[in-house]
Amino acid sequence: MTTQVKLETNEIPQRESGFKRFFKALILMRESPIGMVGLVLILFWVVMAVIAPLLPLYDPNAIMLPFQKIGAAAPDGGTFWLGTDHKGRDILSRIIWGAQKVLVWATFATLVAYIVGMLMGVVAGYLGGWADEAVSFIANVFLSFPFIILCIIIVATLGASGWTIVVAVTFASAPQIMRIVRGLVLDLKTRDYIFAAQTRGESPWYIMLVELLPNARGPLIVDACLRLGYTVVAIATLGFLGLGLPPPDPDWGLMIKEAVPLGAFAGHSMYLPAAALASLILGFNLLADGLREVSLRD
Numbered sequence: 329m330t331t332q333v334k335l336e337t338n339e340i341p342q343r344e345s346g347f348k349r350f351f352k353a354l355i356l357m358r359e360s361p362i363g364m365v366g367l368v369l370i371l372f373w374v375v376m377a378v379i380a381p382l383l384p385l386y387d388p389n390a391i392m393l394p395f396q397k398i399g400a401a402a403p404d405g406g407t408f409w410l411g412t413d414h415k416g417r418d419i420l421s422r423i424i425w426g427a428q429k430v431l432v433w434a435t436f437a438t439l440v441a442y443i444v445g446m447l448m449g450v451v452a453g454y455l456g457g458w459a460d461e462a463v464s465f466i467a468n469v470f471l472s473f474p475f476i477i478l479c480i481i482i483v484a485t486l487g488a489s490g491w492t493i494v495v496a497v498t499f500a501s502a503p504q505i506m507r508i509v510r511g512l513v514l515d516l517k518t519r520d521y522i523f524a525a526q527t528r529g530e531s532p533w534y535i536m537l538v539e540l541l542p543n544a545r546g547p548l549i550v551d552a553c554l555r556l557g558y559t560v561v562a563i564a565t566l567g568f569l570g571l572g573l574p575p576p577d578p579d580w581g582l583m584i585k586e587a588v589p590l591g592a593f594a595g596h597s598m599y600l601p602a603a604a605l606a607s608l609i610l611g612f613n614l615l616a617d618g619l620r621e622v623s624l625r626d
Contacts, residue, residue, distance in 0.1 A: 363618015366553075369611030373604075377428035386418040388425045389576045395594055413583070413597040414590055423604050426578035430608070433490045433573070434559040437497035441559075442552060445502035449509025450536045454517055464510075467503035475500045479562050483571045490573055493566065497559050508551060512544040519543075550619045557612035564605050580605045 358364065386392070392403065394416040400408045410420040452463040470478065482496035516522065517540065525535050566572040567581025575582060580601045587598030 360618035360621045362614050363621065366611045366614025366616070366618055369607055370615060373427045373608050373611070374431060376424050377431050380424050380428050383424065385421040385424060388417060388421040388578045390417065392416040392418070398596055410600055411594075411596050413587065414594060419583075419597055419600055422578035422583060423580070423601055426580045426583065426601065427604065427608070429490075429573055429577060430560055430563055430580060433493055434556055434563055437494040437563075438501070438552065438556050438559050440494055441498045441501035441555070442505055442548070444498055445505025446509050446541060446548070448502065448506040450513050450540055452506065453510040453513025454532065454536050454540060460510075463506065467506045470499055470503045471507075473500075475558070476562060476565055479566060480569065480571060483566055488566070488571045488574055493563060493572070496566075497562060500562070501555060501559070505548075505551070505555070508547065509541075509544060512547060513540050516540050516543055546623055550616050550623065553612050553616035553619060557609045557616075560605070560609055560612070 386402075386406075393400075393408075393412055394414050396408045396412040396416075398409070398411045400411060402408055408418055408420070410418075410423070412418055413422070448463050448467065452460040473481070478500045479493075479496040482499060483492050486492045486495065513536075522535060522539055525539050530539075563572055563579075564581035564584075567579040567583075568585045570582070570585070572581050573579045583601040584598055584605075587594060587601075590597065
């Protein structure tokens with residue numbers, strides 16, 4: 329009997345630590361060309377945003393010579409590498425500083441949305457009953473609004489600012505995240521290690537936060553990459569509609585909006601921020617595809 333118990337105990341698979349799985353995923357990511365391209369695109373903009381104060385850039389709000397073409401000479405002997413807009417502001421400087429704004433607010437908004445959405449999902453999935461019905465009802469109410477429409481309503485009501493964008497993205501994204509987490513928890517809560525935790529007398533919050541959520545991280549990481557892209561789109565769309573980050577701070581969406589009436593006369597002031605926006609969103613999408621590919625191989 330003792331030998332049998334020892335054999336059964338040894339057959340229980342040991343879960344890998346978070347750091348071990350993280351480094352393993354990094355190694356496997358090298359085998360995904362799509363994921364590596366996405367990672368390079370994201371890292372490029374992250375590096376640009378971080379070193380923006382150290383780069384020899386013009387003040388993004390300084391008014392100099394308007395309608396300068398790409399590579400035009402600046403009055404101080406420098407160069408407008410990407411030209412200037414209709415107000416004479418350096419486009420290169422505004423794109424790089426705009427990347428800093430977009431990355432900071434998109435990351436923070438997505439993080440807050442995930443905290444709220446994961447808490448809602450794990451409570452609904454694990455506790456079930458009236459808690460599940462109440463949380464699901466609240467989520468369905470917000471999901472009845474299209475994502476960008478709900479963001480516009482909230483920002484238009486509260487006023488345009490970075491913090492308002494965080495609130496809008498949280499209300500629009502958290503219900504979607506809740507449904508993903510709830511579905512994962514409904515499957516995970518039937519696993520043996522959950523029964524073991526219940527047998528040990530662990531509290532529901534311990535089981536939800538320590539046992540369930542960490543084991544649901546795989547699909548959530550992939551979704552987080554995609555959702556970061558959606559958030560960048562939302563911030564750019566709000567900026568284009570005049571509901572984004574308040575001017576004169578550089579905002580890619582607002583830069584595109586200001587250049588649209590100019591048409592081909594100053595097309596570079598519209599196409600360049602649009603290309604920057606597209607490359608960042610493409611990076612998040614490709615990284616998500618790479619992570620999904622790696623998870624299928626793992």
